Amino acid sequence: MQFLNQSVELHPLANHAMPAWAATVGAREMHAFCAAARAAGRRLVALWGSDRRDRDKQHGYALHVALDLAEGLVCLTQPLSTAKPEFLDLSSVFPAANRMQRAVRDMVGASPMADDKRPWLRHDNWPENYFPLRSDTPDAVFKTKNEEYAFIRVEGDGVHEIPVGPIHAGIIEPGHFRFSVVGETVLRLEQRLGWKHKGIERRFVGLSLAGGAKLAGRVSGDSTVAYAWAYSQAVEAITATAPPPRALSLRALLLERERIGNHLGDLGYLGNDAALAFGLMQFMRLKEDWVRLNGELFGHRLMMDRVVPGGVGTDLDARGSRRILAQCDDLEREVQALKRIYDDHAGLQDRFLTTGRVTAELAELLGVIGLAGRASGQRWDLRCLHPCAPYAKLAPKISVHESGDVAARVLVRFAEIAESLRLIRNIVNAMPQGETRIEIGGELPGSPGAFACGWIEGWRGDVLVALESDSRGAIRRCHCHDPSWQNWPALEHAVIGNIVPDFPLINKSFNLSYAGQDL
């Protein structure tokens, strides 16, 4: 199979929950294929590296690129020379590749041929030649240093810098923001992330396929259902396991509940950051009601470890269904009332409108995805474009706004709550009978190199899990990709020309994951 008029021969990946294809390519082919995808208006999903010296002495490393094409997910693998593992810079095609490529060098020691030589996940707290994802790298503990990171300086009359973080002044995850400002206007923002890097990808190596689900569900806790589902999809593809229909419907129920829960919290904090504490208290009350019912019905307020390879570790009885439907009615009424208050509140709208704008053109250029992308006119939503079961039947409506400001990101959240409520009702009313879980395939593929992907539209955007098993059926490599990788750079642009005091509001309107990108 060939796509985009490229000579690359792609083979379908078996047993996947969505259409997926793979091919091994050379350096030029990789670059040309990516450029063709970009020209066709398609996008980069993820980019990661791996060590395969045990399989190929000469080409002992590999660069992996996942793309979203009209036909489905396309995974390209480019073998890299063992002696000199280098690859062509893809950030000129996909700007979002910059940080991912730097992370490949930090983790695997394969380098992009790019000008930006700065590390990304490594903060000088382990040596430059310690590559955590090389198979012969021993466990080690190093003395902590603190790096000098080469921020890009803005010079000029009256320009000064405001460094913020890593510890921020709130209940937020750590990261460092370097603002260059004149007066109170932001000229430039540069992010330094990676503070929470805790070696998740190395931790995956050697875990059993079933055991990896717990770790995958903790890459970014606010998206635990999305990660656990994507991870399970990958395991199910490798083991040729088809989860029962009831399990798939329950997964979708949990995923939509996760989406609504996060949106409720964000809408509260967005009100609060624009000085409407009333909004925070009202939405936090609704969110608490919501997660309490998760706890009661599914045994965990955030629904961690409920999606497992082979199905789900929870079920829903008639009483539970009734409670969910009743809660949907209550929430709908309350959110509509609060939306009217938000819409009519002049002070709030004054802060939301035109603030932190990412135009559709800029979003397209940067490859902004998920919720933030949809608020800037980017029509990416896996549930609509490459729906896995049961989404094809549910036919979700995509929520898109064009203006790309804080107001648009607020409106997309309101619209998605309404749509997810509709989906939840349909899921509960048409819940298939039967099993909720089957044992994952007993017979694991003995050959080394079984590779599969899981791909799920979480509340923030699409989460990809790329999984490779080893000859014993344990994890050889597991790469978890958070949509925040694509969207963090957009925040750097969104604040330009805004005033410093609006930064918390703009930041919250994106609400990106630090944990998810730091790994």
Next chain:
Amino acid sequence: MIPMLRQIIRAGIVTEAPPAADEALRLTGQRLSAAMLRQLGRALVIRHIDAGSCNGCELEIHALNNPYYNLEAIGIKFAASPRHADLLLVTGPVAKNMEVAVKRAYDATPAPKLVVAVGDCGCTGGVFGESYASCGRVSNVIPVDVAVPGCPPTPLQLMQGILTAIAPAAAK
């Protein structure tokens, strides 16, 4: 304004009673004298530090400020700087990249410098353990008074941990 007032009246007061302290969570003896505890009462200022969590624990810490748990109503509030804090609420295993920042925040905190480690990660390193990139449990990096297990601990468990840190030591 009228719709907001209506909404406030309709929602009513949902705040629930706080839990009692739980001595089982305490790692060290109570460091504060009875006199100090009396003085402190429950007027406690907390600085939250995310040392490398998955962000699940943060969601439950946020919930402490919702109207159900209403931590501020019992005199406990969150501050923006460790310099204003009596207690540090630390989540996650301590990521290697955060080690220096965590130690600095601890140094900047005035006495009594109470520390509550949050979650299975804060208590033991959790699923992330110790590695080139993770220092593991919070007490590997700074002294910890109270450790609250759970993944993540519920808001009630968190409250219990915080209240334990300022409860008089149980009579032996």
